[in-house]
Amino acid sequence: MRTETNGRKRTLGRSGVEAGALGFGCWAIGGEWSTPDGSPLGWGEVDDDESAAAIRRALDLGVTFFDTADVYGAGHSERVLGRALAGRRDEAVVATEWGNLFDERTRTMNGADSSPGYAREALVASLRRLGTDRVDLCQLHLGDTPLDEAAELRDACEEFVAEGLIRAYAWSTDDPERAAFFAEGEHCAAVQHACNVLEDAPGMLSLSEERGLIGVIRSPLARGLLAGTRDPGRRPAAGGIRSTPPAWLSWFEAGGVPAEHRAARVEAVREVLTADGRTLAQGALGWLWARSGRAVPIPGFRTVAQAEENAAALIHGPLRPGQLDEVAALLA
Numbered sequence: 312m313r314t315e316t317n318g319r320k321r322t323l324g325r326s327g328v329e330a331g332a333l334g335f336g337c338w339a340i341g342g343e344w345s346t347p348d349g350s351p352l353g354w355g356e357v358d359d360d361e362s363a364a365a366i367r368r369a370l371d372l373g374v375t376f377f378d379t380a381d382v383y384g385a386g387h388s389e390r391v392l393g394r395a396l397a398g399r400r401d402e403a404v405v406a407t408e409w410g411n412l413f414d415e416r417t418r419t420m421n422g423a424d425s426s427p428g429y430a431r432e433a434l435v436a437s438l439r440r441l442g443t444d445r446v447d448l449c450q451l452h453l454g455d456t457p458l459d460e461a462a463e464l465r466d467a468c469e470e471f472v473a474e475g476l477i478r479a480y481a482w483s484t485d486d487p488e489r490a491a492f493f494a495e496g497e498h499c500a501a502v503q504h505a506c507n508v509l510e511d512a513p514g515m516l517s518l519s520e521e522r523g524l525i526g527v528i529r530s531p532l533a534r535g536l537l538a539g540t541r542d543p544g545r546r547p548a549a550g551g552i553r554s555t556p557p558a559w560l561s562w563f564e565a566g567g568v569p570a571e572h573r574a575a576r577v578e579a580v581r582e583v584l585t586a587d588g589r590t591l592a593q594g595a596l597g598w599l600w601a602r603s604g605r606a607v608p609i610p611g612f613r614t615v616a617q618a619e620e621n622a623a624a625l626i627h628g629p630l631r632p633g634q635l636d637e638v639a640a641l642l643a
Contacts, residue, residue, distance in 0.1 A: 319604075323478065326498065328479065333607065335376070335377050335378070335612050338379075338611055339353070339357065339613050340362040340392070342356065342388075352552055363394055368615050369612075375404050378406040378407075379407050379408075380411075382420055387418070405446055406446070408450040409437065409452055410452040445476060448477070449468060451484075456489070479500035481525075481527065482503070483502075490518055501527050508537060508580060508598050516602060519603065531610050539592055579641045583637050598635065601635045
């Protein structure tokens, strides 16, 4: 049985492609990969059969938008997603990202390339790994690309649309100026950016509203802090990015323990977010839908149980206005 979404649909610009209000992020299902010096970039070991089952279960529950990137698992995430969607591709809206260089054999990321030539090369490779003839939303993964280079990439994306290789495109960036620049393209339909209860993004949300863009929301559960556990000393699995967090992953301290001030803020809003029978994760997703009618949060997943819990957030829908105000007051 499919979960009712109460008419909450999102249309990707002029493409006519329609997705629900919830997507799933496919970073974690890429499994283990790393920088050349061995620093982990994945979320630990995964079971590919479980990942594929979770994707198919999500489709059954009305979740149709899946966001991956060519670099996740050094190509492995795209392969798992393509395998899971075999025979059901037309039920799904597939988004992927390009720009990072990687070695599938060693499962390492080793640089970046923002040239139009590489954009085409990366897209062709993604189509092959995904086992599909088109990508519904193709996203630039390099958030700080200079605008002159971004102009060439935007033109390249328009060519890809004309050739039928992609339906629409976007930029994954937290910079409103860059997002607005890409949005000047005829078939730019979205912007991917970070936003969650602990890290609001009013400028990006306003831009999506003004430009008619879909907001693909990464980090909707604050890298796991809003996923539900009350154990502040719980350590992540070895081999995952949280076990040795890079500087940009400020949610966690050395060893993967949640930063104390972040954990305290989660506890401050837990009661509000879990009201009305929601889990903490469902409340965090409901907060995003209350913040923006254009938001498509993409929580990560690795199991069927996680897919089912996140999909059930669609039943609860957005927080009520009063709850949104209460969360704001508690975090002020």
